[in-house]
Amino acid sequence: MPDTSPVSAPDRSVLLDHVSIRFGNFTAVDNANLKINSGEFFSFLGPSGCGKTTLLRCISGFSEPTEGRVLIGAKDMKGVGPNKRPTALIFQHLALFPLMSVADNIAFPLEVRGVGKKMRRKRAEDLLDMIALPGIGDKKVSELSGGQKQRVAIARALAVEPDILLLDEPLSALDLKLRQHMRTELRAIQQQVGVTFIYITHDQGEALTMSDRVAVMSKGVIEQVGAPDQIYNRPRSSFVASFVGENNALKGVVKSQSEDMAALETPMGTFEARVGGGRKYKPGDEALLFVRPEQLVPGQAENAFQATLSRQEFEGATNHVFARAGDTELRVSMVNAGLAGSVGSKGDTLSLGFAPMNATILPVGQIASEA
Amino acid sequence: MSRAVVFGGAYAIAFFSFLFGPLIIMVVTAFNSSKFPRVVPWECFTTGWFAELFGNQRLMDGLLNSVIIGVGVVALAVPIGLAGALALSELPSKLRATLYTVLILPILIPGVVLGISTIVLWGQISRGLGGAVQAGIYNGYFLTIVGQITFVSAYAMLVFIARLQRFDATQTEAALDLGATPGQAFRKILLPFMAPAIGSAAFITLLASFENYNTTVFTVLSESTFTTALASKVRHGTDPSLSALAVIIITITLVGALTNEAVQRRKEAELGGKASRSPLYANPVTRALTHPGVVFAILVAIVATVSYIGSKHDSSVCEAAILQDKLGRQAELRAEQKAKIEAQEAEQGITVPKPEGGFGGAFGGLGGAAPTPAAPKPEGGFGGAFGGIAPPAPSE
């Protein structure tokens, strides 16, 4: 429940203090240590099985951490059950109560706290207005569309003004257009209400467009935490570089490093790029060079090399061009030149290059697999 | 393939004839005024056996007892069955299988064994406790309820298990997350979900209790339930009032089945959206007519009307005519016999005492009173007059 001290704003932060969650021999979450700020829209991004749902349920109170502490609003939540925590969880399949009307669903948190009927009705109506669905209070849940159900679930969760709203892949069941619409909606609601949103998803588009900060997770480990552009432009591990967005990885050996730039020798040539994660390499160390498809520019002078065009995937605004250099297939994203230009055809030689600042050198590590 | 279809169809017809045949015949015999239920010879159409049925005091008393016991059994078996289903849902799989087997066992154990074990145990207990408690425990009502609960709860449990499996457990989690205590979540989320199952379980339980015989016949001591009274009546003297009972039950079942069909159809139509498209529902008159409640009311009205008309039907004239007929024939035969004997006497010059009335008993003691069904012999034990004899056996 909100901190009611008259001077300061309520503390809606979440602190994960070296939290590990183990089931027998299996480690679902390994030493998660981060702070989510009050009023932030924070996302956990990662492939399925990375532990993000487990972490969410732990913050909600459905399980206790094997090690470490969870603090909400600076209070240790050890031993505090889910019904006593100032959190509300939006389940993946929403878990709306089918036998109750929409209004009763929304008013349920108030009902179990003993709030009177009239007050409940009023609050339900206010919330329905807030989610832009006035007047559907008497309908049955089964009569609603997917998007409407989403919003009702959110209204229900917000009914008792929780400090933290946790969302478990809420948009995964919706179709594309609706998903995009709901992204904007959710962000708007969050800004309006000021509640801390903790959002988990495997869809990077969602995570990047909606969040203040993102934590990328893989196999129970939090690989990197940062603002969306940081995650994208300054990945600190191979997994983050390959999981978030598309990326090309070139394997090579470090020739030299000075400050935060280094030279990497690869079969296709020696390239200069930024060193990621502030690491120090010795000459001879193996490393990977990551360069985004959109950073590979035809005719660019710096870090130039030749590649053979193998195929193209035309996706409307973007043309995905695949070119072979050595035994690596590179992915190049080109803006559709329209009717004015053409990239070439299979077998053509392309001259590509990239700016050193736009490529990152990272240690050899886990690469997120395709699909 | 069509040969198989023909064979299949023929077999199905034969099978269902076997299934329904005896019942149809029984229904027919209910309206034959003949004293013994039969189809031929057909004497008179009568509805008198229905009156006879309701006039049977023992059956009616048994009916009351069945209702009392049934209510008691439902009140206990449904919660116990629910408890069993809930217990199973939280156990790890091996223990779960064991408990499931134990709880299902009473269904497999022969009913007589359940009945016997019940009276033996509670007989011992009540003798140990003595006094007023003894009378409170050791009577047909308590013992029958206890005996039946043993296996009837398992039926209820099966219904609940099926329903519970379809419950989405995340709903309970959502309720907890939103601030409900576990108790609140149980009462406001789980129980409402189980409500239809509670209805089904209650219904099945009541039915199972009502028609149970094997166990009840031991536990009911000197009382009787409808079923045990029925059984003793059948064993001691059959008459078509039993057929009349069958007619009543069949009618109730048909009304129930038709109403249920109407309910299902309507539910289907409403959920499937057919309601708006079907011409039947568009017309307000037919829509009202196909409403299950209306269907039920119409059926009940039909039954009531037919029953009323039937009760007014007087077959006494027809029966009197038949009686005359039989008497006449008996007199004829007697006259014939007499003539034959007198002829013999005349030949041989001996007098032979006249034979008693009634030839080979074929006319069942006519000459006035119709034979009343033999009064049920006093049972020497269960399902009848137990006579309050305490079980003469050692206690612990």
Place this chain on the structure above:
Amino acid sequence: MKHLTQAYRALANRHGLGAALFVAIAVTLWVVVFITLPQLSMLDYSFRFNLPADQIGTDADHYTLDNFHSFFFNSDGSLNTLDLVILGRTLLAAAIVTLIDVLICYPIAYILAHGAKGVAARLMVIGLILPYWINEILRAFAFRVLFGATGVVNTVGMQMGLWDVPVDFIRADVALYFGLSYAYILLMIFPMYNAIEALDHTQVEAARDMGAPLWRVHWRVVLPIAKPGIVSGATMVFMLTAGALAAPQILGGPSNLWFTQVIYQWFNESSNWPRGSAYAVVLLLTCISFVLLMMRVFKVSVGEIGK
């Protein structure tokens, strides 16, 4: 046991203390007081003498094997052929009835699962269930009417000239066999139906397509799938038939006593509860052995009651 307390705690966490307490008490009551204790009590009784009330608790009241002994042997030491034969005949008759039921129900179960569509199927199901709403007593009575001296069978038979004098079907136990076969058809059909339904009908069609005669298709394709259903149905029918009381009482001729009727007599007419209990124990053990035997031979488990 640890698992039980764990389960109790899980129940309390999920559904509240009230619910957990209720479940614990109700299930314990059910298992101990309603299921276990009566059987133990009956077992105890079966080992005691049939003493009048005043001799209870005295020296005369000690455990004995007399009741069981008298089941197997007469007082003069000879084999108690009467009771043993009755038990044997009951079991044999139950087996025959079970077999009859398997044979007549299999085609219907198959037709229901694969032949009939939509409305026809629903009608068939209703047609199957409807007769069983009628009290079992009345159903037995119906057969009594059917097979009586003036019943339909005799009347038709004599009209058709098949026989001249009414055949006493009841004395010949024909009525009883018919009645018993009829009684538990529902319990035989539905397990069979459930099992056969799992079979993908296209397999049957494929087999027919390949030229297999119908009997072979059933033998090789359908029966293996139907087996658990058949076994579970047969087990239930056998147990219920062996333990039947109403049908033998109503339809049985004087020569054919059912074992349950013998038990009934010990309680009812002879007031010899211990001996009756002993015989009940014999019946119970026989049934349990049968179930275990079936489970072992056909490798079926207990979880197959699909009512």
